[in-house]
Amino acid sequence: MRAALLGLRYLLAIFFAGAAVNKWKQGYITSDYLKSVFLQRIEEIDPESFGAWFIENIGIPHYVPLAWLVCWGETLIAAGLLFGCITRGAAVGAMAMMFAFAIGGYYDASLIILGLMFLPFVILPTGRWHGVDKQLHARYPQSILFG
């Protein structure tokens, strides 16, 4: 059971790492790439949906901070899951990101499943089973970050 869960954690870490690498390659935070993604996406969704409102009023005007958030968020989540460092926090971050994507105009039923796949890493101390959290928890037993 532990081995299966750890396998899943590494798989999801690779998934996030791949997404992060793509965004760094595409120059998300150094160009207006995300704005063009939003402009393209808004044509593909219901103009009366919340996603369309979000893209029009939040996404496009504030694409620079959002690009930073997505790029660094995915990078840190990938690192957290891969090295088992602040693992529960990384898993919460991943779920929050899936939720944000869903309400931000990229809703798809598969996102629900994908989001739920991170739940075991929020509930269980997988970072202490295998990861940096084991040492950090030993050093800072009171900290909730490495629990």
Added chain:
Amino acid sequence: MESAVKKTWATAFLALMLLLSLGCAPKSQPIPTERLQIKINLLCTTCDDFLQCTATGQSASAGFTLYRLREKSFFAQIATIWDYLIQWASRKTSDRRPLTIYVEDNGAPRVLVSDSVAKVDMVTGLIMLPDSTIDMRDGNWIVAGESAGQCRALVRRDGYRWLRSLLNKPLPTGGTP
């Protein structure tokens, strides 16, 4: 005691056989999508499908009826995950979709029916609408049993563009708000 256990096992076995026979029972096969002029993906519950129907002898610029098969509710989308999982055993061949009907007369768009239901049947290749039927095989628009014109599926992006013109909501240009 032993006979009770045997009885339970026998009942469970029969129930399993019944379930399997239901799942494997020969069902009418859906028409292959390559033979359809209008393609509707029954497993895509987040899809909006726009079907533009034009009366015989009329051009789309003069007027048309637009049937919008809307995306399904949140819980219906969750249920679709089940449809995906069991499609090897029991393939989905029909669906009911929320429907909105729009019309455009000489460039003036309006909502005709805001909330209704469309039934999509992939076995017969028909989309049953409250006021008509569309034959997905050839796009024939059937009103009161007779051919009334021709329908075509709009590219979703074009459907939304038309909807934006109706709502008077132009696409953002990306400039500073």
